[in-house]
Amino acid sequence: MPKKVIVRQSSAHLPPETRRTNFEEVVCGYSEAEALTEAGRCLQCKTPVCITGCPVKINIKQFINFISKKDYKGAYKTITEANLFPSICGRVCPQERQCEASCVLGKKQEPVAIGLLERFVGDRAQQNDWHETHPVEPIDKKAAIIGSGPAGLACAYDLAKAGVTVVVFEALHRPGGVLIYGIPEFRLPKEVVFKEIENLRGLGVTIETNRVIGKIHTIEELMTRLSFDVVFIGAGAGYPKNPGIKGDSLNGVMSANEFLTRVTLMHGADFPKYGTPVGIGKNIAVIGCGNTAIDSARTAMRLGPDNVYIVYRRTLEESPARKEEIRHAREEGVRFIWQTVPVELLPDDEGWVKGMDCIQRKVDETGLHIDSKFFLYADTVIYALGTMANPIISRTTPELKIDKTGYIETSEDNLMTSIPGIFAGGDITRSTGTFTTVIHAMSTGRRAAKGMLEYLKAGQ
């Protein structure tokens, strides 16, 4: 008799009608029973291909085995050997393109829900206050980390564990980078990020907020007056790209970064209890269809509008956003307008946007383009067209080699920049062939930490 197939366990979700009205986390995560059932699906392959699909090579097979044995601490230890923040990555990694895309079960049925299992373990650890407690043997070396996004945090963690004195300099008033100012609460509760950062402080890492490096201290000063031995630049690529069409400076038009920062970092949804307004209207058009666009549309949905549209120049299949997020957005009422480019934003009498002229381009069976022009009524336009390298550091560090578009160049093997002792990683460096993701930023942070430790050793 064939073995009974256990189907992939889905996590409970908040129903769309309720979640549209609040910022609570949408995906509830596994109960212990669900986690055990899901872990039981894993075949414990001899050659676990899932691991090759993971950018930081978590020993997935082993941690799932620990879950099956209910040794959750063992599972946590296994994960944190490769990934310091399972509660974060379990929530935001595009597993369907990484580990889960490789899982052998995926060929015949659905892959193991590796992400949900990882989150289950991470959340257990947070609930029980487990830390990765390595005895730290201090060495007489100082490292400065610029930026507290995932790249900087991961780098800080590894250096601190090796006994280096670590100071993280963050430009904003709160550490976490995109995790704290960009990704919305309903996808990544800020409490989860705070706890992971507290762990880091527990290891002795100092975090200095409100410090824009290049302004308050130059990199040169860090290495001289402030006597750091090594520096890691993880400043992210936060500079938003403009639409570059007529009317993009109108009131009511803003970047996704501005919109998300106003809501997520500044608590704009609670205006006037919090001082920062969001300033959106009732008909909101989001241009673009990546993660940032979807996050913007879903955030806007929670502020009580009449309509939220996503306007995207390509098709659903070509969208770089996670399919799960597109589904969530649809369930919440976001409407998608595919193969459409806005060509002009039109003003009302007072300089506010009142809508946009769009062209929809479809291709018929014979390959002929059929264009149709239409007007979309919108009193708010949010553009999410990607970001570019932030120039603050490169402008104040002339010796630092950057590429034509402003990204910092690093050596492939140890991620050192053109200046000895200065390393870089995350979104401010450009690596070909990968998406800019949280886990990719973390993995470069860790690779740089390794390079930095070797550099420090060689210099002794």
Added chain:
Amino acid sequence: MFEIVRIENFSPSTFLWEVRAPEIAHAARPGQFVIVRCDEKAERIPLTIADFDVVSGTVTVVIQAAGKSTFDMKAYKALDQISDVAGPLGEPSEIENFGTVVLVGGGLGVAPVFPILRALKLKGCRTISIIGFRSKSLVFWEGRFREYSDETIIVTDDGTYGEKGLVTQPLKQIITEREINRVIAIGPLVMMKAAAEVTRPAGVRTIVSVNPIMVDGTGMCGSCRVSLGGEVKFACIDGPDMDGHLVNFDELLIRQKRFSKYEKKSLELYEKKCQKK
């Protein structure tokens, strides 16, 4: 946390804060600004650095109560603590011996002109200051200006002190009568726009300090965008100093109203709260 070491009231709506922030004082240059967030619930408010002192480790800002957030700031007392001060931000002003420079300050803009004036004077420039206020009771820092200016002209809108009129009137006269190498104008947008129009025909390089609405002040949000000669610039990282002849002031004036609906609501609530007290 940052301590306010000294407060000075210039008028019922304008006041000075001297804040302890040694590292910022060490790095600050004329023309730069800070972003202040008073407490957990507060907005991030950009304020130009009006003075900085490495020895005492302080930076000074002059604030005009314009809306809810800046009214809230009026309630602070000396030795109170505020949560966040980030800076210095923005590009420093160009400081060189340019020859003869006219420095124009309007209203609160008088404060941020001061460190530029001082630095230019110390570089050897000949300095002519024109500072304007609505009325005599609002005049501040006259002595500091006289100390570093070869000539100081004071104007008031109502004529209660100095010459009666707007700063652009003496500016126009000086530009037509003398050889001027550079003009620096800081104040309300309409004033900077008018000053730039006065100097445009003569082609005298005119630097203004733009103040669009900001959030992060690090180039991340684009809220502070300014059209400069048809190109998009971010005031927080490319400015706030900009070429006054290239700035699109009309666009800036409209963008200043981006949140006016909310600012009004905020202020109404604030006033209600005050009445209750």
